[in-house]
Amino acid sequence: MIKTVSKNGKIxxxxxxxxxxxxxxxxxxxxxxxxxxxxxxxIVQIFSQFVSDGIVKSKYIxxxxxxxxxxxxxxxxxxxxxxxxxxxxQGLCYMSEMLYIASGLRLPIVxxxxxxxxxxxxxxxxxxxxxxxxxxxxxxxxxSENSQDAYDNIIQAVKIAERAMLPVIVTMDGFIISHxxxxxxxxxxxxxxKFVGIYKPxxxxxxxxxxxxxxxIDLQDYYFEHRYQLAKAxxxxxxxxxxxxxxxxxxxxxxxxxxxxxxxxDAEIAMIVLGSTAGTIKDEIKKIREEGIKIGLLKIxxxxxxxxxxVVENLKNIKVVAVMDRSDSCSGAFSPLxxxxxxxxxxxxxxxxxxxxxxxxxxxxxxNNLHIKNICDDLNKILLGIEKQPYEVKYVNIRKK
Amino acid sequence: MINKKIKINNERMFVDELITGDIxxxxxxxxxxxxxxxxxxxxxxxxxxxxxxxxxxxxxxxxIKISFDTKNITNVDGIDYDxxxxxxxxxxxxxxxxxxxxxEKK
Ligand code: SF4
Ligand code: SF4
Numbered sequence: 001m002i003k004t005v006s007k008n009g010k011i012x013x014x015x016x017x018x019x020x021x022x023x024x025x026x027x028x029x030x031x032x033x034x035x036x037x038x039x040x041x042x043i044v045q046i047f048s049q050f051v052s053d054g055i056v057k058s059k060y061i062x063x064x065x066x067x068x069x070x071x072x073x074x075x076x077x078x079x080x081x082x083x084x085x086x087x088x089x090q091g092l093c094y095m096s097e098m099l100y101i102a103s104g105l106r107l108p109i110v111x112x113x114x115x116x117x118x119x120x121x122x123x124x125x126x127x128x129x130x131x132x133x134x135x136x137x138x139x140x141x142x143x144s145e146n147s148q149d150a151y152d153n154i155i156q157a158v159k160i161a162e163r164a165m166l167p168v169i170v171t172m173d174g175f176i177i178s179h180x181x182x183x184x185x186x187x188x189x190x191x192x193x194k195f196v197g198i199y200k201p202x203x204x205x206x207x208x209x210x211x212x213x214x215x216x217i218d219l220q221d222y223y224f225e226h227r228y229q230l231a232k233a234x235x236x237x238x239x240x241x242x243x244x245x246x247x248x249x250x251x252x253x254x255x256x257x258x259x260x261x262x263x264x265x266d267a268e269i270a271m272i273v274l275g276s277t278a279g280t281i282k283d284e285i286k287k288i289r290e291e292g293i294k295i296g297l298l299k300i301x302x303x304x305x306x307x308x309x310x311v312v313e314n315l316k317n318i319k320v321v322a323v324m325d326r327s328d329s330c331s332g333a334f335s336p337l338x339x340x341x342x343x344x345x346x347x348x349x350x351x352x353x354x355x356x357x358x359x360x361x362x363x364x365x366x367x368n369n370l371h372i373k374n375i376c377d378d379l380n381k382i383l384l385g386i387e388k389q390p391y392e393v394k395y396v397n398i399r400k401k
Numbered sequence: 402m403i404n405k406k407i408k409i410n411n412e413r414m415f416v417d418e419l420i421t422g423d424i425x426x427x428x429x430x431x432x433x434x435x436x437x438x439x440x441x442x443x444x445x446x447x448x449x450x451x452x453x454x455x456x457x458x459x460x461x462x463x464x465i466k467i468s469f470d471t472k473n474i475t476n477v478d479g480i481d482y483d484x485x486x487x488x489x490x491x492x493x494x495x496x497x498x499x500x501x502x503x504x505e506k507k
Contacts, residue, residue, distance in 0.1 A: 106422035165421055203420070211427035212420075225416040233421070 005253030009185040016144075016177035019151040019184045020086070020112050020170075021046035025056055026192035027158055029110075030081030030199075033061035033072035038124045039174040040088040040114035066091040070098040070109075077107040078214055080204025082158070085109065088174060089116035092130045096137070099167075103138030103230060105215060108161035108199075109168075111139075112154060115275065115326075116174040117363040125364020126173040128274060131303075132327040132336045138230050140168040140237055141304040143274040145260075147172075147182045149301075152254055155187075158196045159244045164237040165202075166230075173276040175364065187252055195251055234305045241302055258307035263289060264296030264314055269379040272298045272311075272341055273324040277360070277367055281324075284372040295376055300337070308344040315345060320354045320379045320389075326361045334393060335359055354382055354389040360396035371396050430484075435462065439487030441502045445479045449499040452476055456491035456500060465491060 004011055014022065020043045024032070032051075034044040051060040059076075063069045069085050076083040087095060092113055102109050113131055117123040131141055142157060144150035150172040157168040172178055203212060218226055238258060245256040262282050264270055271281055278299040288295050298314050300307065315321060323342075325335035333339070338357035345353060358375060361367045375396065381387040452475060457465040464485035466478040480491075492500040 104422060203423075212423060213427055213429060214423045216423075216430075221413055222419065225414075225419055226422060228416055229419065229421050 004185050006185065006187050006191070006251070007253075008188045008191065009252070010188075011183050012186050013181050014147055014151075014184045014186070015042070015179050015181050016147040016150050016172045017042035017114070017179065018046060019147040019186075020154055020172075021050070022186055023151050023154045023192070024084060025050050026187075026189050027082075027084070027155065027196050028056045028193070029058055029084045029158075031059045031061065031073065031076035031083040032085065033063050033069045033076065033083070034085045034087065035063055035066050035069045035091065037066070037088045037091040039116060039178045040086050040091070040112065042178070043086045043112055043114070066094040067098060070095040070102065070111075073109050073111075074098060074102050074105070074107055077102070077109050078105065078204070079206045080201050082162075082199040083107075083109050084111065086112040086114075088114040089118055089124075089130045092134060093118060096134055099134050099137040099139060101215070102167045104226070106165040106230070106233070107167060108158075108165055108201075110154065110157045110161050111167070111169050112150075113169050113171045114174045114178045115171050123363035124174065126176050126276070126326075127362045127364065128171075128326040129328070129362070131169060131171050132329070134169075135304060135336055138166065138234060139304065140164065140166050140234070140241070140302070142168065142170045142302055143300065144170065144172040144177060145276055145278045145299065147177055147180070147184045148254075150177060151184055151186070152248065152252070152256065153301075155192055155195060156241075156244050156248050156256065159247070160237065160241055162199055162201075163240045163244070164233055166233055166237055171275070176276045191251060195248070238302070238305050238307065241305075256301065257310075258300075258302040259310045259314065260299040260301055261314060262297040262299065264298055264318075266294055267296030267318060268294045269320045269322075269376070269383055270296045270298060270315065270318045271322045271324055271372075271375070271379075272300060272337065274300050274303060274337060275326065277324065277326070280367060280369060281372050284369045284376070287369075288373065288376050293376065293380060295379075303337075303340075306340045306344065308347070311341055311344045312348040312350060315341075315353060316348075316350050318353060320356070320382045322356050322358050322375050322379055324375075325357060325359050328359050328362065328393075338393075356382070356390060357393045358396050359393055365397055367396065434483045435486050436481075436483045439482075439485065439505045441487040441489060442482075442505045443480050443485060443487065443489070443492055443500045444503055445477070446499045446501070447477075447479075449497045450477055451497055451499075453496065455494050455496065459490050459494045460485075461488065461490065462486055 323338040464481040
């Protein structure tokens with residue numbers, strides 16, 4: 001149950017999509033360009049209603065595809081306006097080419113991606129394949145556990161993007177969050193507006209007194225430096241994200257970090273996860289703890305930039321870890337989150353920890369307390385030396401003989 | 402102010418001096434001479450030209466040179482061979498055939 005923490009907050013029943021649309025109404029960006037796709041349709045549907053009812057002054061551009069949605073958003077941002085969009089799954093894939101343009105041009109666009117499986121076969125339910133497929137596009141990626149997270153994250157994303165000069169994707173799991181009615185604390189419009197402030201870009205194309213060139217050819221002489229700038233900006237954005245979280249806490253009372261720790265300080269075994277499944281795991285951990293098993297959770301909130309230092313700090317005393325991926329990289333090796341966790345640990349000399357890769361929930365396949373319990377049992381057996389650490393990826397709740 | 406920072410003659414800016422993600426100034430293509438890419442060369446005949454400016458508006462490389470006379474009328478003066486890539490669009494578009502393409506001699 002969410003409680004008000006802000007003095008002037010109001011508890012409301014909202015789905016994840018409604019919460020995002022509400023935040024967008026309060027942020028009131030200059031331009032929104034989007035194309036509908038399940039399960040993200042409602043966000044732009046509700047927002048476009050706000051526009052047509054005159055509730056917001058934002059310019060809404062109804063485009064004919066996601067590629068155009070992001071292209072229009074990029075143009076709007078380059079022109080000097082605060083621009084937002086939203087999509088899911090195939091839509092994000094279709095935006096893919098333009099994602100790299102947005103980050104390469106250092107445009108602070110904010111987008112919501114409602115996580116959904118990628119075709120084929122067609123599936124409209126939650127997994128992280130879409131955002132994972134663009135994890136190296138130079139966008140900051142923020143994962144949300146519930147509607148409150150999604151609402152808070154999108155408000156913070158505006159500030160993070162503009163300070164870091166990087167585009168930001170805020171994600172939430174399709175249907176599980178996007179369509180699930182929850183209580184959300186909604187802040188006052190005036191407070192949200194005060195928090196995000198007025199966007200003052202350092203340079204913008206419509207500033208005709210100071211013309212400059214954007215997006216021109218950049219070969220052997222400067223491309224490498226520009227890409228280095230982008231990579232460095234992503235690393236440096238960790239501090240910006242923490243600063244914004246601090247300011248958010250001051251005004252609204254909710255605390256955010258790059259990761260969220262749950263009963264991990266004294267744990268021997270642990271799980272790492274992104275998104276809504278963190279809630280299920282927390283619930284099960286509470287029960288498992290009663291049996292005296294020292295288990296904890298590290299929820300990754302900010303996946304890009306990857307919180308290397310926090311992962312190392314929180315895992316260095318853990319013996320066995322399950323890294324829970326809700327996407328399969330089909331790489332012949334391991335999945336995205338696992339690869340990032342293991343390389344973080346190894347680069348910091350933490351090598352005597354057993355890390356197991358679990359893939360779960362593809363296409364919305366159920367993941368419930370029992371599955372979590374079984375994983376915990378596996379980890380415990382490895383801890384006690386009853387079983388050996390598996391060297392390959394484990395698939396949770398798959399029908400297999 | 403930014404313009405002065407452009408270093409020509411292979412002197413390159415360091416990563417920290419570079420403005421993020423974009424080029425320092427507008428109109429920097431002037432420093433990049435593309436004339437050597439030509440395999441054909443436009444030849445302009447001033448006598449035939451009626452200053453309709455169709456070539457000027459059509460040239461993708463802004464390589465048609467113009468000036469204003471005392472009555473403020475725009476005149477076509479010729480071709481900027483430092484930047485003309487020899488695409489032939491001007492020759493093809495000119496209604497009076499004042500521009501003809503010849504083979505580029507190096
Ligand atoms: S040949 Fe092409 S580039 Fe050269 S002046 Fe004519 S139109 Fe311009
Ligand atoms: S198109 Fe031909 S006639 Fe017209 S301005 Fe150019 S050269 Fe002259």
